Amino acid sequence: MSYLVLARKWRPQNFDEVVGQESITQTLKNAIKMNRVPHALLFTGPRGVGKTTMARLLAKALNCDKGPTDTPCDQCSSCRQIMQGTSMDVQEIDGASNTGVDDVRQLRESVQYRPSSSRYRIYIIDEVHMLSRGAFNALLKTLEEPPEHVFFIFATTEPHKVPQTIQSRCQRFDFRRIPPQMIVNRLVKITKDEGINITDYGLRLLARQAEGSLRDAISLLDQAVSFSGKEIKDEKLNELLATVDRRYLFELSSALINAEPKKALKILDHVYERGYDLKQFLKELIDHFRDLMVVKFIDDPSRFLDLSQTELEEMKKQASLASEESLIPIFEFLLQAEDRMGRTEHPKVVLELVLVKASSIKPMLKVEELIGELQTLKKELLSGKIRIDKDDFELMGGPALDSPAQGDAGASGGNLKAEASVEQKTWLGFIEFLGKGWPGLASMLKNGRLIGEDNNQIRIEFPENDFCLDFLKDQAEVKKLNELASEFFGRSLKVICTGRSDPGKVSEQATPPGVQREKLQQELLNHPLVQKAVEIFSAKLDEVKVK
Ligand SMILES: [Zn+2]
Incomplete structure (x- = not known):
């Protein structure tokens, strides 16, 4: 038994036997019944899903002595010749080996002749996308006004390579991959009929390997029979298909x-x-x-x-x-x-x-769990249970707080007054001071950046929608902060915290280097804390000290 035998033997001979292309079958049957089959059809789809089979069935339906009919008789000479591939009026042309202008010119000439013994001349051109540009152009002229007695059925696995000018003159039918279950059903019928013993596992393996192509599935079945006879054992099949147990x-x-x-x-x-x-x-x-x-x-x-x-x-x-x-x-x-x-x-x-x-991947945290953890962290930050130590900046790759860049201390400009104003260095000192008694406040202030001092008001800017901001605008907190700042700097001061999008936004021009450094640190802080929360909880939690 060879591949050709099984595949040929089980090639569908009527529309109802075609597997997995129901909508196309139905459309074509209706068109035949209503005598409205288009003179140029384009069948597209993966290999082995029934394009050529459908083309031959259509040819048979159109040329059957008892037709045109959607149930060709298979008895008349036309039907039999088409089934044997000997019909003078149904020509199958392989686009891959007849790509030139001359081939198409020959075709155009033959189109002029009446059919020799049937109703229509039917040209089935397989892999039509392989034709040369010149050949397509020559073909186009025929397609513009096809003679009444001629039908063209083009088949292709690569429709995008068929020029639009050709496509627009065809009715297009997209064949789909055949679902595995349908392939299995067909294989069950074939194996039963042929007396082949194969397990359910084996059938599904064949269907899976065929990737939607019934022809490939039947071909594989054929190979399996040649390989191990009509008793197909799973192990043998695995061996043949080189599939993993x-x-x-x-x-x-x-x-x-x-x-x-x-x-x-x-x-x-x-x-x-x-x-x-x-x-x-x-x-x-x-x-x-x-x-x-x-x-x-x-x-x-x-x-x-x-x-x-x-x-x-x-x-x-x-x-x-x-x-x-x-x-x-x-x-x-x-x-x-x-x-x-x-x-x-x-x-x-x-x-x-x-x-x-x-096998070492840690399971991901669910989003809900993550949000829960974030909320806990926020609470602990606000309550001062957690504080972020300055050492942690360095651990995270940020610049050390205690080692300002050269010349930084005297930096001034922008909104900063030259003297007696709160500068970056003294501001950081204040945060450090807060850290000893009010760690919650300190860690929140680290989230903002110093803009400068103006009329005894220290302006701190926070990232937009920063959760610390809500807290720091609370009257009790504002009062406490002002008192502490006045105490630390030795004069009456107010600390004004604003969000970046607030209208009272202070110009960012002429940012002193110290402020840039501070900003960098804030970005580092913001980054793992809020935006990359996942990383905190899976890998970097140890960098936030709990006291
Ligand atoms: Zn017939």
């Missing part, structure tokens, strides 16, 4: 989910020893995690998965043991690794690294 995928994914790097590496070793292609293995591992996510997030996952019932149950079990917070990062990580695997000459080493890393 799915047990490895289940075991390895469990190891990743349960964060067991040693176990993961051990399984990889087995896979490697069995001689599997590791790049392919990673691909299947990614598919496995994709399936797990579908099972986890979708109520009726079977519609989206091409798995046997047993596999689906196993998948559900595994998904129920994994949290969504652990699945997503592993999946993302594997996806990123695929690109790297494609480029490396050491796939095993790379995959080992990938597996160790993927």
